[in-house]
Amino acid sequence: MGDIARLVAKRLGLGLLTLLVVSVLIFFAVELLPGDIAQAVLGQGATEENVAALRERMGLNKPAPVRYFEWLGGAVTGDFGVSLISGEKVTTAITGRFVNTLFLATYAAVIAVPLAIILGVIVALLRNTIFDRVANVMTLTSISSPEFFLGYILILFLAVKNPYFPALASLSEGMSFGEILHRTFLPALTLVLVVTAHMMRMTRAAIINLLASPYIEMARLKGTPPWKVIVKHALPNAWAPIINVVALNIAYLITGVVLVEVVFVYPGIGQLLVDAVSKRDFPIVQACCLIFAATFILLNLAADVGAILTNPRLRHPK
Amino acid sequence: MKKPSDPQLLDRLSEAARQGRISRRSFLHYASAAGLTMTGATGLWTKQAAAQPQRGGTFRWGLHDGNTADTHDPGTYLSRQQIYVAHTHRSYLTMINGDGSLGPDLATSWSASADASEWTFEITPDASFHSGKKLTANDVVASLNHHRGDGSTSAAKALLSDVTDIKADGDYTVVVSLTGGNADFPWLMTDYHMAICPANADGTIDWQSGDGSGPYKIDSQEWGVRCNLSRHDGWHGEGAYFDKVEILVLNDPNARQTALVTGDVDSVSLIELKTMGLLQRNPNIVIQNIPSAGAITMPMHCNKAPFDNVDVRNALKLAMDRDEIIEKIAFGAATKGNDFHHSPAQPYWPDDIPQREYDPDQARSLLKKAGAEGLTVSLSTADSVYAGAVDMCVLYKEQAAKAGININVVREPNDGYYSDVWLKKPFTLVSWGARPTPDVMYTLAYKADAAWNESFWQNERFNEVLLQAKAELNDTLRAEMYREMAMLARDDGGTLIPFFNNFVYAHSAKVGVPDQLAASWECDGARAASRWWFTS
Numbered sequence: 001m002g003d004i005a006r007l008v009a010k011r012l013g014l015g016l017l018t019l020l021v022v023s024v025l026i027f028f029a030v031e032l033l034p035g036d037i038a039q040a041v042l043g044q045g046a047t048e049e050n051v052a053a054l055r056e057r058m059g060l061n062k063p064a065p066v067r068y069f070e071w072l073g074g075a076v077t078g079d080f081g082v083s084l085i086s087g088e089k090v091t092t093a094i095t096g097r098f099v100n101t102l103f104l105a106t107y108a109a110v111i112a113v114p115l116a117i118i119l120g121v122i123v124a125l126l127r128n129t130i131f132d133r134v135a136n137v138m139t140l141t142s143i144s145s146p147e148f149f150l151g152y153i154l155i156l157f158l159a160v161k162n163p164y165f166p167a168l169a170s171l172s173e174g175m176s177f178g179e180i181l182h183r184t185f186l187p188a189l190t191l192v193l194v195v196t197a198h199m200m201r202m203t204r205a206a207i208i209n210l211l212a213s214p215y216i217e218m219a220r221l222k223g224t225p226p227w228k229v230i231v232k233h234a235l236p237n238a239w240a241p242i243i244n245v246v247a248l249n250i251a252y253l254i255t256g257v258v259l260v261e262v263v264f265v266y267p268g269i270g271q272l273l274v275d276a277v278s279k280r281d282f283p284i285v286q287a288c289c290l291i292f293a294a295t296f297i298l299l300n301l302a303a304d305v306g307a308i309l310t311n312p313r314l315r316h317p318k
Numbered sequence: 319m320k321k322p323s324d325p326q327l328l329d330r331l332s333e334a335a336r337q338g339r340i341s342r343r344s345f346l347h348y349a350s351a352a353g354l355t356m357t358g359a360t361g362l363w364t365k366q367a368a369a370q371p372q373r374g375g376t377f378r379w380g381l382h383d384g385n386t387a388d389t390h391d392p393g394t395y396l397s398r399q400q401i402y403v404a405h406t407h408r409s410y411l412t413m414i415n416g417d418g419s420l421g422p423d424l425a426t427s428w429s430a431s432a433d434a435s436e437w438t439f440e441i442t443p444d445a446s447f448h449s450g451k452k453l454t455a456n457d458v459v460a461s462l463n464h465h466r467g468d469g470s471t472s473a474a475k476a477l478l479s480d481v482t483d484i485k486a487d488g489d490y491t492v493v494v495s496l497t498g499g500n501a502d503f504p505w506l507m508t509d510y511h512m513a514i515c516p517a518n519a520d521g522t523i524d525w526q527s528g529d530g531s532g533p534y535k536i537d538s539q540e541w542g543v544r545c546n547l548s549r550h551d552g553w554h555g556e557g558a559y560f561d562k563v564e565i566l567v568l569n570d571p572n573a574r575q576t577a578l579v580t581g582d583v584d585s586v587s588l589i590e591l592k593t594m595g596l597l598q599r600n601p602n603i604v605i606q607n608i609p610s611a612g613a614i615t616m617p618m619h620c621n622k623a624p625f626d627n628v629d630v631r632n633a634l635k636l637a638m639d640r641d642e643i644i645e646k647i648a649f650g651a652a653t654k655g656n657d658f659h660h661s662p663a664q665p666y667w668p669d670d671i672p673q674r675e676y677d678p679d680q681a682r683s684l685l686k687k688a689g690a691e692g693l694t695v696s697l698s699t700a701d702s703v704y705a706g707a708v709d710m711c712v713l714y715k716e717q718a719a720k721a722g723i724n725i726n727v728v729r730e731p732n733d734g735y736y737s738d739v740w741l742k743k744p745f746t747l748v749s750w751g752a753r754p755t756p757d758v759m760y761t762l763a764y765k766a767d768a769a770w771n772e773s774f775w776q777n778e779r780f781n782e783v784l785l786q787a788k789a790e791l792n793d794t795l796r797a798e799m800y801r802e803m804a805m806l807a808r809d810d811g812g813t814l815i816p817f818f819n820n821f822v823y824a825h826s827a828k829v830g831v832p833d834q835l836a837a838s839w840e841c842d843g844a845r846a847a848s849r850w851w852f853t854s
Contacts, residue, residue: 033733039734039737041387041394041396042394042396042471042473047475047476047769048769049475050470050471050472050473050475053468053469053470053471054471057471083387085387085389085394086387086388086389086541087389093386096540152572155572155576159576159580160576160579160580163580166580166582167573167576167577167580167582168566168568168573168576168577168582168583170543170544170566172544172546173538262569262570262573263570263572263573264573265566265567265568265569265570265573265577267540267542267543271386271542272386272542275385275386275387275542276386276387278385279385279387281387284387
């Protein structure tokens with residue numbers, strides 16, 4: 001287990017370095033956007049005079065590197081600064097939105113991951129039957145359609161034509177947990193449709209790949225039923241690639257859902273990021289992007305650790 | 319959602335209800351037969367037969383333009399979310415009535431000195447802030463001063479640039495002194511930036527708390543997402559029929575439309591023109607198509623060749639088929655422009671000015687006269703200017719080709735269009751929001767020395783009359799002056815005005831609205847919350 005701890009420590013260190021590089025890239029990418037924040041805040045109605053006054057008040061007249069290091073100095077001590085426009089603390093502005101995003105991602109993952117793995121096992125078992133083909137065609141169709149389109153289709157059939165679910169996933173205070181689940185069902189379902197295919201097909205492929213191995217043949221020869229061959233013999237050795245794909249898809253559920261948020265008017269972090277970019281509100285953009293980057297780093301790390309833990313050969317190296 | 323099997327039947331029924339020829343029961347019976355749901359039918363009956371406002375209900379209102387970074391600072395009001403929230407929870411000195419006239423909000427009356435350079439506003443003693451504090455002249459002075467002075471970052475600074483002094487005279491009188499006469503000053507007080515906030519002891523305002531003296535007070539709010547308000551019982555005005563108002567930011571057009579169709583909201587501030595026809599067929603939804611003073615303009619820089627020649631400018635104006643553009647680009651939801659920036663939705667509109675029509679032959683002969691046959695010009699545009707802006711320019715290119723004009727349509731980036739393209743490129747497409755009076759519009763964008771004189775047009779007579787009209791308190795004389803200015807702008811000016819875009823918004827059939835809807839913003843001048851009601 002000491003090896004794992006060392007690996008985790010090393011990867012976390014590299015992760016921090018990655019975050020630093022990401023923060024530099026984000027900062028200068030925001031700098032490169034045409035127009036500036038004072039202009040964006042005051043809009044078409046701005047005159048040069050009050051744009052200048054606003055720039056001064058926001059401290060934008062300092063050179064870019066100075067502003068970056070000021071921000072970095074705060075960030076390493078845990079102070080991510082305040083929104084340049086509203087003056088609200090970045091952590092306050094982001095927390096509620098991030099919790100919403102995590103909730104939706106968890107909701108979708110709780111449905112999608114078991115569904116995808118169970119479906120993957122079943123289609124591996126029934127490979128090349130009509131069930132396998134139908135499952136493949138359906139999941140591939142849903143992954144190939146843009147997610148906003150899937151969202152619109154679901155709204156059309158489950159909210160407009162048959163009003164089972166609300167079309168808007170807007171949350172308000174004092175909603176019960178059941179109500180929240182009902183309100184956010186359509187966006188969660190959209191995400192489930194988007195991520196299921198990838199995980200299901202990886203499960204299927206990983207299992208089928210192993211079915212040609214001699215030890216599977218041995219299991220078959222001793223008369224083990226086909227489902228047991230797959231669940232008890234093939235699946236344990238297939239976990240590593242499956243965990244990798246699951247981690248990748250969960251990261252996507254957190255970072256890539258802005259379109260779904262827009263279609264269902266769900267107040268998540270993606271919408272916040274888009275708003276902040278359009279206004280050039282650098283501290284918010286930076287914090288959102290770092291959260292996204294950290295999500296990827298941590299989930300990748302989790303996938304590697306998971307792969308090691310499920311593989312006795314890696315768990316006990318000679 | 320059932321579709322009406324017989325839309326004509328509905329129209330006949332409505333007419334019968336209006337004239338009292340049919341009972342409520344038979345109306346509901348036949349209306350259901352025509353495919354209307356019971357709620358819709360009841361709403362329609364009440365609207366046609368008994369348009370009496372009623373108290374109660376929660377008005378859920380979907381807005382099309384809101385950002386997370388919006389704030390309560392009136393100096394940075396920009397998005398629809400800010401403007402609509404402002405008209406719901408704050409008050410202004412004056413307001414634009416449904417019929418387009420100027421009416422009282424906080425100010426019960428106003429009067430000017432003989433030369434219109436000093437204005438006195440009497441403030442109602444009945445107004446109070448949601449915090450319980452009485453609203454006095456001090457709050458008004460501080461709120462207006464927020465847009466003035468060297469340190470001000472307000473976007474409305476230019477609007478008050480000719481104000482020299484604002485002072486309180488007692489608790490309920492405010493006196494404003496101007497550098498010169500301005501007969502429109504009370505109209506300026508309807509500008510959305512001029513919201514009245516509570517004054518701090520040092521003469522600044524407390525905008526941060528979100529306190530206001532409007533019809534509804536904010537219970538909870540998350541910018542860019544929602545705002546929940548409840549009725550302010552101490553409101554000084556009339557109306558505010560709803561008990562609660564819930565404002566939702568629905569930036570996605572499809573989400574907005576779906577929310578309206580499924581009944582998740584009672585009104586939306588904008589519907590897409592493309593789908594207007596489809597939505598119209600839904601009997602439970604009412605679409606409002608209101609001519610506004612917002613305009614699409616195409617300024618040509620009069621100080622640069624070839625636009626320095628008035629014949630070239632007029633040839634370009636004649637080379638546009640406005641009817642086709644309104645039909646194909648604006649889906650009919652627009653009022654034809656006539657190359658002067660004064661809309662029928664504004665006061666003093668001259669209705670007897672001949673409409674400029676599409677005339678490629680005359681355009682060709684003007685070009686010949688100017689020695690500019692085979693003219694080639696570049697026209698800069700961007701998609702963000704207006705939905706269909708690029709298509710519109712391409713259509714214009716085709717129309718102008720018939721007059722022998724070759725237009726190069728240049729698609730510019732959306733980002734920074736108004737800082738990098740507008741006022742810089744010689745021929746551009748621009749979108750203007752509605753301004754309350756012709757004077758405000760002309761002073762802002764047509765006056766010789768205006769910072770935004772977008773066509774760099776210098777016409778001595780126009781500028782002379784503009785100043786005279788500004789200080790003229792006699793309405794008849796003023797209307798004559800605006801007529802002369804309109805003729806000058808139309809025949810000599812550098813701005814082609816294809817159309818004034820309509821406000822197209824919708825509400826559920828169970829929402830009652832007044833006979834006339836204000837054209838200053840969508841949704842009855844952004845005051846739907848205090849002017850509309852539920853009928854059932």
